[in-house]
Amino acid sequence: MTTATTGGPATRAVGTPHVRLEGRDKVTGAARYAADHPADGLAHGWIVPSTVARGRVRSLDDASALKMPGVLAVLHHGNASRLTEDFVGTFGPDATTQVFQHDRVPYLGWPVACVVAETPEQAREAAETLAVTYATEPHDVDFRPGHPGAYTPEEMAVGPACTEKGDVEAELAASDVVVDAHYSTAEEHHSPMEPHAAMARWDDGRLEVVDSTQGAYATARDLALLFGLDPASVHLRSEHVGGGFGCKAQVRPHLILAVMATTLLGRPVRVVLTRAQMFTLIGHRSPTAQRVRLGAGADGRLRALEHTALSATSTVREFIEPSAQYGRSMYDADGHRTVHSVVRLDVPTPTYMRAPGEAPGSFALECALDELAERCGLDPIALRARNEPAVGPVSGLPFAGRRLLDCFAEGARRFGWDGRDPRPGVRRDGRWLVGTGTAAATFFTGARPSTAAVTAHADGTFTARIAAADIGTGARTALTQLAADALEVTPGRVRVLIADSDFGDAWLAGGSMGTRSWGWAITLAARELRERLALGEDIPPDGLTVRSDTEQAVNSLAAYERHAYGAQFAEVAVDPGSGEIRVRRMLGVFAAGRIVNPLTARSQLTGGMIWGLSMALHEEAVRDTATGGLVNTDLAGYHIAAHADVPAVEADWIDDPDPDDPVGIKGIGEIGGVGSAAAIVNAVWHATGVRHRDLPIRPDRVVLMPRP
Amino acid sequence: MTASTSGVITLHVNGEPHTLTVDHRTTLLDALRERLGLTGTKKGCDQGQCGACTVLLDGRRAVACLQLAVAAEDRAITTIEGVADGGRLHPVQQAFIELDGYQCGYCTPGQICSALGVLDEHAAGWPSAVTADVRPEAGPPALTDDEIRERMSGNLCRCGAYTAIVRAVAQAAKVVSA
Numbered sequence: 001m002t003t004a005t006t007g008g009p010a011t012r013a014v015g016t017p018h019v020r021l022e023g024r025d026k027v028t029g030a031a032r033y034a035a036d037h038p039a040d041g042l043a044h045g046w047i048v049p050s051t052v053a054r055g056r057v058r059s060l061d062d063a064s065a066l067k068m069p070g071v072l073a074v075l076h077h078g079n080a081s082r083l084t085e086d087f088v089g090t091f092g093p094d095a096t097t098q099v100f101q102h103d104r105v106p107y108l109g110w111p112v113a114c115v116v117a118e119t120p121e122q123a124r125e126a127a128e129t130l131a132v133t134y135a136t137e138p139h140d141v142d143f144r145p146g147h148p149g150a151y152t153p154e155e156m157a158v159g160p161a162c163t164e165k166g167d168v169e170a171e172l173a174a175s176d177v178v179v180d181a182h183y184s185t186a187e188e189h190h191s192p193m194e195p196h197a198a199m200a201r202w203d204d205g206r207l208e209v210v211d212s213t214q215g216a217y218a219t220a221r222d223l224a225l226l227f228g229l230d231p232a233s234v235h236l237r238s239e240h241v242g243g244g245f246g247c248k249a250q251v252r253p254h255l256i257l258a259v260m261a262t263t264l265l266g267r268p269v270r271v272v273l274t275r276a277q278m279f280t281l282i283g284h285r286s287p288t289a290q291r292v293r294l295g296a297g298a299d300g301r302l303r304a305l306e307h308t309a310l311s312a313t314s315t316v317r318e319f320i321e322p323s324a325q326y327g328r329s330m331y332d333a334d335g336h337r338t339v340h341s342v343v344r345l346d347v348p349t350p351t352y353m354r355a356p357g358e359a360p361g362s363f364a365l366e367c368a369l370d371e372l373a374e375r376c377g378l379d380p381i382a383l384r385a386r387n388e389p390a391v392g393p394v395s396g397l398p399f400a401g402r403r404l405l406d407c408f409a410e411g412a413r414r415f416g417w418d419g420r421d422p423r424p425g426v427r428r429d430g431r432w433l434v435g436t437g438t439a440a441a442t443f444f445t446g447a448r449p450s451t452a453a454v455t456a457h458a459d460g461t462f463t464a465r466i467a468a469a470d471i472g473t474g475a476r477t478a479l480t481q482l483a484a485d486a487l488e489v490t491p492g493r494v495r496v497l498i499a500d501s502d503f504g505d506a507w508l509a510g511g512s513m514g515t516r517s518w519g520w521a522i523t524l525a526a527r528e529l530r531e532r533l534a535l536g537e538d539i540p541p542d543g544l545t546v547r548s549d550t551e552q553a554v555n556s557l558a559a560y561e562r563h564a565y566g567a568q569f570a571e572v573a574v575d576p577g578s579g580e581i582r583v584r585r586m587l588g589v590f591a592a593g594r595i596v597n598p599l600t601a602r603s604q605l606t607g608g609m610i611w612g613l614s615m616a617l618h619e620e621a622v623r624d625t626a627t628g629g630l631v632n633t634d635l636a637g638y639h640i641a642a643h644a645d646v647p648a649v650e651a652d653w654i655d656d657p658d659p660d661d662p663v664g665i666k667g668i669g670e671i672g673g674v675g676s677a678a679a680i681v682n683a684v685w686h687a688t689g690v691r692h693r694d695l696p697i698r699p700d701r702v703v704l705m706p707r708p
Numbered sequence: 709m710t711a712s713t714s715g716v717i718t719l720h721v722n723g724e725p726h727t728l729t730v731d732h733r734t735t736l737l738d739a740l741r742e743r744l745g746l747t748g749t750k751k752g753c754d755q756g757q758c759g760a761c762t763v764l765l766d767g768r769r770a771v772a773c774l775q776l777a778v779a780a781e782d783r784a785i786t787t788i789e790g791v792a793d794g795g796r797l798h799p800v801q802q803a804f805i806e807l808d809g810y811q812c813g814y815c816t817p818g819q820i821c822s823a824l825g826v827l828d829e830h831a832a833g834w835p836s837a838v839t840a841d842v843r844p845e846a847g848p849p850a851l852t853d854d855e856i857r858e859r860m861s862g863n864l865c866r867c868g869a870y871t872a873i874v875r876a877v878a879q880a881a882k883v884v885s886a
Contacts, residue, residue: 635752640866
């Protein structure tokens with residue numbers, strides 16, 4: 001067999017735009033998501049959520065439900081199979097998995113039963129008419145600053161809850177200018193367009209699962225652990241996933257119930273969450289109450305930086321929205337303190353949501369810096385330039401590149417920032433007041449161990465296998481480009497298969513670490529394969545396969561502050577009469593390492609920026625303290641940015657090479673949503689002269705906040 | 709299922725008749741997905757708020773989740789599976805691929821069916837909420853980005869692919885009207 005990869009020049013698939021490989025399937029309806037897979041004898045599960053916020057299930061009339069047409073089973077805490085107690089999954093201990101393992105109701109919407117029937121209509125009717133009674137207990141869902149139950153833990157999932165250096169109080173006292181401001185953000189929901197769905201069936205002793213998950217391997221491993229199964233007996237696929245944003249990274253009730261039901265009934269079962277259940281069963285972003293205190297000299301140099309953040313978690317599991325960590329790598333001061341605290345309420349458990357911590361945290365800190373710039377009489381970009389740290393403010397580690405100011409320079413040039421009149425509230429366009437704003441952005445660059453296999457076939461083509469997920473990121477296409485370059489062949493000769501737990505351990509699509517982690521594994525395997533072929537190794541009939549595992553490489557990365565950076569710009573128009581805010585344009589310029597696929601990268605970055613717009617102006621889950629539930633568990637009441645809300649949004653990037661980095665790729669999934677809300681809020685101040693510190697800036701907030 | 713709660717209907721989907729017995733409660737969306745295997749039409753909210761299940765009924769946009777299957781008899785139903793002309797993609801589909809008018813792809817079938825409706829409604833002279841001059845004699849307004857955004861606003865995209873979707877619809881409009 002010829003050594004097909006030698007002789008030609010290296011291809012350069014990476015860095016050139018490629019349309020999505022699955023594009024045709026997506027525009028013709030052929031792409032199958034988790035709820036789209038057919039199965040003979042399929043039964044349908046419908047979850048019954050609790051209607052009280054705290055208490056115990058007293059009775060559940062499953063006998064009546066079982067008499068209804070088509071009903072096959074009613075699963076509940078009295079008859080469900082036992083799961084592993086004290087389950088510790090990919091993201092640590094997680095008692096939200098203990099579905100039907102007890103009669104306790106920890107929040108409104110907790111699953112108390114699941115009706116399985118021949119058709120979705122029959123399952124739904126039986127579920128909606130199932131009589132459940134509760135022994136209720138008083139609940140507390142009232143998130144507020146100063147809540148007596150707030151506490152500060154030692155650790156959060158992502159690092160220490162507190163950091164401190166120097167004397168914040170003394171530095172504040174010695175400062176010429178002090179900003180002390182409180183900020184709040186609303187409870188937000190991921191709201192991917194695809195509701196979570198899973199289909200499970202037993203096939204010859206193996207559990208075959210299709211799930212909407214951001215990590216096929218991690219979910220399969222956690223599922224096996226939860227059910228006490230041999231991990232090899234669980235096979236999970238997630239070929240197409242309709243958005244994730246963090247809410248599809250864990251085992252969720254729909255999957256647990258599909259497995260319980262198929263095990264009980266011996267036939268395939270599908271469970272799909274309703275849109276309302278998407279607001280209670282899959283995590284969300286906690287509301288936050290934040291306080292930022294900044295002290296600076298008259299020249300704008302920070303002497304004190306304090307950022308405290310309160311978020312809420314459930315009584316089931318502790319999850320802390322790490323809002324105050326944003327400043328740990330961004331800005332230095334002699335007195336520097338970041339503190340997280342959390343309060344347990346009778347609400348669903350929050351989780352990672354696109355730019356966890358960074359999204360709300362950058363809103364508060366970047367808006368506070370804008371206030372500081374105003375007080376110092378400085379341009380907001382000049383203020384940031386004056387506060388560029390030499391090393392990590394908390395870690396003391398050197399930066400592996402920090403091109404923040406270059407992002408600002410390029411962004412300012414393209415946005416037309418120079419010569420901006422700093423005065424607020426002076427630009428009119430008919431009924432509109434017009435203003436511009438800016439903010440910085442950062443997101444850490446991480447990598448997690450992953451395995452991959454790349455096979456050379458006798459016909460000169462290649463197949464790469466990795467349990468990656470493409471949740472809309474373009475991972476499938478990017479990995480094909482990376483594999484092609486490593487093999488030094490055209491992408492047309494490479495097939496990348498993803499989203500199958502049988503492909504082995506791989507990081508999930510999260511933390512902006514997917515393409516970096518997976519690309520690393522694919523590249524290692526592909527390079528070795530190319531070298532072996534170049535040395536003349538034969539390709540056997542079933543192909544020549546090289547496997548890689550990046551665990552050692554990832555763990556031996558030198559310690560640096562590794563981040564992507566960005567500069568966000570926005571122009572808004574505010575109608576002070578109606579309170580309406582229209583974003584007229586947004587620009588983000590990023591330094592985010594090597595951009596693998598400019599076409600899909602631009603989409604991902606602008607998508608993140610639109611999340612910032614949506615957070616700034618629209619998204620707000622409203623909890624009713626009387627019932628304990630949300631009042632707007634649907635996409636009419638919980639508004640996410642729609643077409644008409646979104647103006648021209650531009651994202652671009654500057655070169656950001658790091659010759660010392662073995663991959664050179666940084667994540668881009670989250671940084672677009674960092675600083676973008678702050679840029680809009682700062683623009684609203686520039687338009688109106690009003691500092692809005694509570695998100696979203698609803699029309700009523702505009703109307704009720706008098707202009708100076 | 710008893711006779712009183714089910715019925716035999718014929719649905720005309722993408723030019724093909726399909727005769728089936730349906731529970732009267734079955735939505736057009738569930739009939740397409742669960743009974744006819746046409747899973748290209750997506751269920752995003754099942755309550756008419758997201759647009760993911762947009763299909764064309766007699767050429768006009770409709771959300772299939774708010775339509776009972778029994779009420780869709782004798783209507784010409786076009787789903788995403790019927791948009792391409794055999795192997796040849798419609799200009800809207802082609803533009804979505806070329807300009808990356810999607811990310812996860814879940815809202816895409818609805819966006820594309822909606823875009824087809826937009827192009828027809830615009831060509832027929834229908835104004836929108838952002839049309840400056842709505843007098844019939846003014847004729848169809850220019851299909852500006854603002855017009856496209858307004859007319860496509862029933863189709864949510866959580867990935868935030870809106871800017872590329874608008875570009876794709878604008879490009880397709882030029883191809884279709886050429």
